[in-house]
Amino acid sequence: MGLAFINTSAEPYTRRALIERALDPYILLGMPHLSPFGLSETWLMKELGHRHWLMLAQRMDMDDADFRTPDGREAYAAICATSLTQAHLDLAKANDVLVIHSSMSQVSRTQHASIHHVSVGAGSIAVVEILSAFVARAKDGDNRSLIKMGLAASQAQPRSSNSLAAAAAAFRRGQPDVASDIDLEEFRTVESTIIRPSIREEFNGAGLLYFANFQALATRAIEEVRPPSSLMRREVFFHGNINPGEAIELTIRASGDDSRWVVDFHRTDRSRLGLVKTQLA
Numbered sequence: 420m421g422l423a424f425i426n427t428s429a430e431p432y433t434r435r436a437l438i439e440r441a442l443d444p445y446i447l448l449g450m451p452h453l454s455p456f457g458l459s460e461t462w463l464m465k466e467l468g469h470r471h472w473l474m475l476a477q478r479m480d481m482d483d484a485d486f487r488t489p490d491g492r493e494a495y496a497a498i499c500a501t502s503l504t505q506a507h508l509d510l511a512k513a514n515d516v517l518v519i520h521s522s523m524s525q526v527s528r529t530q531h532a533s534i535h536h537v538s539v540g541a542g543s544i545a546v547v548e549i550l551s552a553f554v555a556r557a558k559d560g561d562n563r564s565l566i567k568m569g570l571a572a573s574q575a576q577p578r579s580s581n582s583l584a585a586a587a588a589a590f591r592r593g594q595p596d597v598a599s600d601i602d603l604e605e606f607r608t609v610e611s612t613i614i615r616p617s618i619r620e621e622f623n624g625a626g627l628l629y630f631a632n633f634q635a636l637a638t639r640a641i642e643e644v645r646p647p648s649s650l651m652r653r654e655v656f657f658h659g660n661i662n663p664g665e666a667i668e669l670t671i672r673a674s675g676d677d678s679r680w681v682v683d684f685h686r687t688d689r690s691r692l693g694l695v696k697t698q699l700a
Contacts, residue, residue, distance in 0.1 A: 434482045438473045442496050446517040458511035458544065460638075460650060463537070464501065464631040471533045471549045472496050474523045478531075488555050489574070494568055496551040497660075498630035499530065500587035503653040507544040515539045526581040528569045529553055562627055562660040583654075590656040590694060606672035606681055609644050618663040627660050637682040637695035640669050645677055645699075652698040658691050667692060 452462050466520035475496050476484040486494040511517065516539070523533040529552045537545040558564040604606070614636065616628055621636070623629040633655050662669060670683040678700075 428693075438477060438483070441473055442470055442477075442521070444519050444521075446519070448511060448515045448517050449513055452517070453511065453513060456647065456649065457507075457509035458517070458537075460503070460508060460610055461631055461635045462652070463508070463545070463547070464503075464634065465536050465629075467533075467547050468498065468522075468631060470519070470521055470535070471498075471531075473524070473529060474521065474533055475551070478523060486553065486674060488568060492555055493625070494553055494555040495627070496623055497554040497565065497627070497657075498549060499552050499657055500550045500583050500590075501630065501634075501653075502548040503542060503545055503650075503654045505546045506650050506652060507542070508545050509537050509649055524579045524581075526550070526584045527578055527623060529567045530581075530584055532581050532583065537557060538610050540628070541568070548583050550581070550587055556580075560626075562663075565651045565660060586654075587656055591658055591693075606674055606679075609671045609673050611668060612640060612643075612671045613666050613668050615664070615666045616661075626663065630655070631672070632658060633657070633684065633693050634685075634695055634697075636669065637680075637697065640671050640682055641680050641697065641699075644671065645673075645680075649700040650697070651700055654696040656694045659691060661686060661692065 438596070448458070454457055472484045475486075476482075484496070487496050488497065518538045520531055520536045520538075523531055526532050530550060532548060532550045533546045535545075536543065537547065537628075553568040554565040555568055556562070556564050557566050564613070615630070616622065618635070621629060622631040634653055637655075666687055668685045668687070668689075670685070672681045672683075678698060680695075680697040680699070682695040682697070683691070684695070686692050
C-alpha cells in the first residue's frame with residue numbers, strides 16, 4: 420500500500436514559515452521545559468518528536484505534516500524507537516538557551532531517522548535519535564490495526580544503514596535482548612504492575628498512546644522502587660499501540676547494582692507493546 424501527500428493549506432507560505440519558526444535551533448528555557456533535575460526528558464522527547472514530523476513534511480515538500488493515504492485517510496509518522504545518549508540534562512536551568520541541531524535520513528521505504536544534538540552554552544547535554552515509520556489504521560478507530568505505509572518510488576531518497584533501526588527490527592521479531600549491553604538473565608524482576616493510561620494525558624491528538632509517555636511511565640514505575648537519580652541513557656522500542664481504555668502491564672527489571680533498568684510493556688493479551696531500557700547514575 421502506498422502513501423500520498425496532500426497539501427490542504429489555503430495559505431501555504433504561512434504554514435511553511437511557521438514550520439521554519441518551529442525548527443529554530445534556539446529555545447529560551449523556562450518552567451515548562453524543566454524539572455527539579457534539569458531539562459525535562461518528557462518535554463524534550465515531545466519537542467524532538469514534533470521537529471521530526473515537521474522535518475519529514477519539509478523533506479516531502481509539504482506545507483504542513485498532514486500525511487494522507489491515497490484514499491484520503493490520515494497517516495502518521497509513528498515512532499518505532501528512540502535513543503537518548505550522552506545525557507547531562509541536569510546542566511540545563513531556567514533562562515539558559517537550549518540549542519538543537521537536527522538532521523534526517525531515510526533508512527528504508529517506510530522509515531526515517533532524525534538525529535538531534537542538544538546543547539546548553541558550549542556543552543552538549545544529549546544526543547537523541549528518533550526512528551519513525553509511516554502507518555495508517557486498517558480499521559477506523561482501532562489502534563491495533565495500524566499497518567505500515569510505503570513511500571512512492573518518486574518520493575524515496577537514498578537509504579542509509581542504521582543501528583537503531585536494526586535493533587527495532589529485532590525487537591519486533593521478538594528478540595528479548597535488543598542491544599549488546601542488555602542480557603536479561605543478569606536482571607532480576609523487581610515488580611509488575613497494571614496501569615490504565617489516561618486518554619486525556621497520555622494519548623495524543625491522533626488518539627494513539629503517545630511515544631513520549633512510555634519513558635515517563637517507565638520512570639514512574641522505577642521511582643516506585645528506587646529513589647530518583649540522574650539519567651545517563653535511555654532507549655525505547657515500540658510495537659504497535661492500544662486503544663483508549665485498555666490496561667497494560669509493566670514488568671520492571673533491574674541489574675544487580677540498580678544502575679540499569681528494563682521495563683517491559685505488554686497488552687492484556689500478553690503481546691509485547693514496548694520496551695524501555697534505562698541507565699541511571
